[in-house]
Amino acid sequence: MRxxxxxxxxxxxxxxxxxIYFVIVRAIPWLxxxxxxxxxxxxxxxxxxxxxxxxxxxxxxxxxxSPIGVLAAIYLNEYASPRVASWSELVIDVMLGVPxxxxxxxxxxxxxxxxxxxxxxxxxxxxxxxxxxVVRTTQEVLRLVPSSVREAxxxxxxxxxxxxxxxxxxxxxxxxxxxxxxAYSRGLGETAPLLLTVRxxxxxxxxxxxxxxxxxxxxxxxxxxxxxxxxxxxxxAAALLLMVLALALNIVVRARTVNSRVA
Amino acid sequence: MPSDESIKTSTGVTTxxxxxxxxxxxxxxxxxxxxxxxxxxxxxxxxxxxxxRAVAGVSLKIAxxxxxxxxxxxxxxxxxxLRVLNRMHETLPGTSVKGQTLLDGVDLYGPKVDPxxxxxxxxxxxxxxNPFPTMSIFENVISGLRLGxxxxxxxxxxxxxxxxxxxxxxxxxxxxxxxxxTSLSGGQQQRLCIARTIAVKPEIVLMDEPCSALDPLxxxxxxELVRELAVDYTIVIVTHNMQQASRVSDxxxxxxxxxQRAGYLVEMDxxxxxxxxxxxxxxxxxxxxxxx
Numbered sequence: 071m072r073x074x075x076x077x078x079x080x081x082x083x084x085x086x087x088x089x090i091y092f093v094i095v096r097a098i099p100w101l102x103x104x105x106x107x108x109x110x111x112x113x114x115x116x117x118x119x120x121x122x123x124x125x126x127x128x129x130x131x132x133x134x135x136s137p138i139g140v141l142a143a144i145y146l147n148e149y150a151s152p153r154v155a156s157w158s159e160l161v162i163d164v165m166l167g168v169p170x171x172x173x174x175x176x177x178x179x180x181x182x183x184x185x186x187x188x189x190x191x192x193x194x195x196x197x198x199x200x201x202x203x204v205v206r207t208t209q210e211v212l213r214l215v216p217s218s219v220r221e222a223x224x225x226x227x228x229x230x231x232x233x234x235x236x237x238x239x240x241x242x243x244x245x246x247x248x249x250x251x252x253a254y255s256r257g258l259g260e261t262a263p264l265l266l267t268v269r270x271x272x273x274x275x276x277x278x279x280x281x282x283x284x285x286x287x288x289x290x291x292x293x294x295x296x297x298x299x300x301x302x303x304x305x306x307a308a309a310l311l312l313m314v315l316a317l318a319l320n321i322v323v324r325a326r327t328v329n330s331r332v333a
Numbered sequence: 334m335p336s337d338e339s340i341k342t343s344t345g346v347t348t349x350x351x352x353x354x355x356x357x358x359x360x361x362x363x364x365x366x367x368x369x370x371x372x373x374x375x376x377x378x379x380x381x382x383x384x385x386r387a388v389a390g391v392s393l394k395i396a397x398x399x400x401x402x403x404x405x406x407x408x409x410x411x412x413x414x415l416r417v418l419n420r421m422h423e424t425l426p427g428t429s430v431k432g433q434t435l436l437d438g439v440d441l442y443g444p445k446v447d448p449x450x451x452x453x454x455x456x457x458x459x460x461x462x463n464p465f466p467t468m469s470i471f472e473n474v475i476s477g478l479r480l481g482x483x484x485x486x487x488x489x490x491x492x493x494x495x496x497x498x499x500x501x502x503x504x505x506x507x508x509x510x511x512x513x514x515t516s517l518s519g520g521q522q523q524r525l526c527i528a529r530t531i532a533v534k535p536e537i538v539l540m541d542e543p544c545s546a547l548d549p550l551x552x553x554x555x556x557e558l559v560r561e562l563a564v565d566y567t568i569v570i571v572t573h574n575m576q577q578a579s580r581v582s583d584x585x586x587x588x589x590x591x592x593q594r595a596g597y598l599v600e601m602d603x604x605x606x607x608x609x610x611x612x613x614x615x616x617x618x619x620x621x622x623x624x625x
Contacts, residue, residue, distance in 0.1 A: 152426075216463070218459060218463040219463060219465060219466065221421065221463070222463045222526070223465075223476070224421065224424055225452055225456065225457035226456070226480070226529065226533055227449050227451075227453030227454075227477060227481065227533060228477065228480040228481070229449050232480050237465060237476075240467055241465065241466055241467050
């Protein structure tokens with residue numbers, strides 16, 4: 071039993087190690103400053119359009135979604151009747167489970183006709199995928215705030231809304247930030263919805279959400295079938311960057327969760 | 334106001350205690366001819382959780398600037414009744430209150446009374462010390478004022494010092510006001526919570542078993558504090574510890590449970606009388622430790 075379990079564990083770890091090894095080994099030769107400053111339209115030595123495109127798309131989406139998601143979580147946790155809360159939570163759980171290609175399809179059919187194939191449509195699609203993550207994680211964090219903290223504030227003659235903002239949210243602030251970072255890291259890697267809404271471009275796009283933009287997942291998708299070694303190498307480099315970014319954010323989340331004062 | 338005199342209490346703290354046995358309802362009636370002279374007056378108060386009646390028809394009067402202890406077996410509605418007195422009971426879902434709760438003659442549950450205002454006048458200290466975890470000692474003390482809209486830094490600082498001094502914790506924390514409130518020991522945290530409560534200048538301070546989570550030394554300190562605070566505040570304290578009730582209170586109210594598990598007031602009298610010569614045999618049985 072013990073031996074077979076050990077073998078299973080090794081079998082589970084090998085693909086992960088292999089993946090990390092391959093990405094690093096293949097990407098390293100192509101990692102240089104030019105990768106970050108040039109875009110393929112000007113010079114073929116860089117993928118800055120994808121790197122900064124990804125950051126712009128995900129940042130725009132998180133900026134749009136965080137306030138909505140956090141407020142929704144506050145409503146569900148602090149104000150909603152148990153019935154409303156449980157129904158809404160069911161809907162949010164379903165949203166969490168919707169495959170991203172379905173969200174992409176929805177954005178393609180409903181949003182693209184309005185906003186065109188553009189970064190804007192991509193932001194909407196990624197936002198839809200991030201929203202339930204923000205809501206659910208924030209809710210979990212708010213739930214960790216002991217009711218004794220709420221009671222202490224109410225008993226001081228502090229109105230409910232001030233208790234919620236200045237006491238409950240303040241106590242949970244670190245955790246709420248963690249929820250937002252988690253959603254950001256998930257948004258970074260989304261590919262399917264971007265394929266259907268943004269499609270990608272060789273040009274560098276700065277903050278023009280009305281036209282198309284590029285993103286790391288799109289670069290990986292379109293470059294990974296290439297025949298020339300540089301384009302292929304850039305696909306690996308894009309993969310490494312994406313992996314490092316997501317990993318870094320997850321490490322931040324982990325560190326924050328461990329140090330969280332709410333627990 | 335009746336004549337007060339300074340006496341030494343059993344804990345050795347100089348404090349003022351009324352000469353009359355204010356607690357005895359009859360005697361109190363003579364001392365205070367008009368009802369508004371009572372800090373609190375309850376007429377047939379009932380409290381519910383959903384359809385369950387936790388407190389049944391309690392009527393009692395509490396004299397200003399006195400310490401009243403609520404004692405009785407577990408589940409007899411003492412804490413629930415305490416939470417009725419500052420409208421904290423209604424913050425739990427499905428709860429309701431019936432009857433009249435008069436604060437200085439004004440019905441706390443009147444249509445024009447804002448529960449937020451009621452809680453400002455009637456502060457509360459909880460069973461478990463509950464300082465705000467992300468706030469410093471200083472921020473904890475002034476939290477009620479700051480959230481109530483006080484901006485002036487000098488005012489906040491002076492109130493913080495006065496409140497911490499009154500709560501007998503100033504000397505222990507004056508050099509670390511900006512450390513987290515949760516870094517203090519349990520007893521210090523509870524005194525911090527008391528400072529936080531009196532910082533908003535309530536008329537009445539409710540204490541729900543404030544020492545049950547504390548060690549004997551910390552308990553002694555809080556008890557001394559209760560006696561000192563009674564000079565300025567009306568205090569109602571729920572306790573399971575009968576020695577504590579006899580040490581700190583002027584008046585004791587004994588509660589019990591009826592067949593429907595609803596808590597009711599058995600009797601209320603001067604503490605010395607309750608503990609030596611109670612009217613009801615039920616009280617005597619409880620004091621003697623025969624049940625509860």
